[in-house]
């Protein structure tokens with residue numbers, strides 16, 4: 101039995117020494133010192149020993165147990181230290197690496213133009229109104245003197261959702277909504293910015309989704325002269341006092357007379373930025389305004405066209421592609 105204990109000690113100490121993982125140490129503990137372990141099995145056999153041998157073998161067994169426990173404790177400690185060091189090595193943080201820089205964003209040129217135009221009109225006593233992009237045919241066309249069979253509906257190819265609902269083709273759809281809400285009160289001096297949608301083919305100056313700012317003034321004695329004055333103010337504040345402006349006679353079913361306004365660009369020539377005119381008496385009547393007492397003017401400005409002229413952008417699609425190389429150029433705008 102003495103020999104069994106001695107060889108058990110040698111064998112166990114060797115196995116403990118050569119263990120390279122904590123998992124293995126745990127298994128070895130069970131193997132030698134566990135309830136069904138090898139040392140325990142030897143101790144169980146002590147009953148068959150003689151009275152003289154028992155204390156000697158008992159003493160030796162305790163010695164072996166103590167030696168194994170010490171070996172387990174030492175090995176566990178050194179393995180834990182090794183594991184910790186390996187972990188620290190693999191998780192080393194290099195504090196000299198340059199950090200990921202968080203670039204502050206900037207205002208999109210379209211938004212910047214909308215804000216600049218809003219400021220100019222607020223300075224002239226206008227208020228800002230809004231309307232839905234998914235609109236009733238009634239507000240987009242009918243209230244603007246464009247009944248269902250009107251040929252001028254072809255001027256704006258539309259995205260219909262149902263026969264009565266469409267994506268608004270212009271911000272003029274907000275005119276009727278605002279006038280009805282005002283219930284015949286004057287003065288009305290509002291601008292209405294927002295997105296509009298048309299089945300136009302995309303090219304350098306046209307987009308199927310673009311932005312307009314509608315203007316509407318209704319009061320006693322509003323004249324074409326006032327319309328011209330307001331538009332000149334806007335254009336000179338946006339593009340400088342010497343900007344060349346041209347008003348061309350045009351046609352819109354909801355204004356009479358109607359004009360289109362062009363701005364001169366030294367390289368691109370004349371570029372149309374808006375449509376305008378005196379509000380058609382029928383539009384005023386439909387919204388509950390007496391066209392004998394009140395007159396009004398309205399305009400619809402293409403925001404992309406203004407942005408393109410102001411910042412020398414040669415293709416409208418740059419405003420929608422979200423190319424950072426393009427957008428970064430507007431940091432200071």
Ligand code: FA5
Nearest residue numbers: 270272300306307310373374375376398399400402405
């Ligand atoms: C209209 O939309 C009228 N509602 C404007 C108006 C309002 C007239 C009030 C009278 C009274 P027009 O379709 O011309 O008109 O568009 C107005 C402006 O929007 C144009 O001058 C142009 O600057 C811009 N625009 C029109 N179509 C596009 C397009 N596909 N892409 C980019 N801009 C466009």
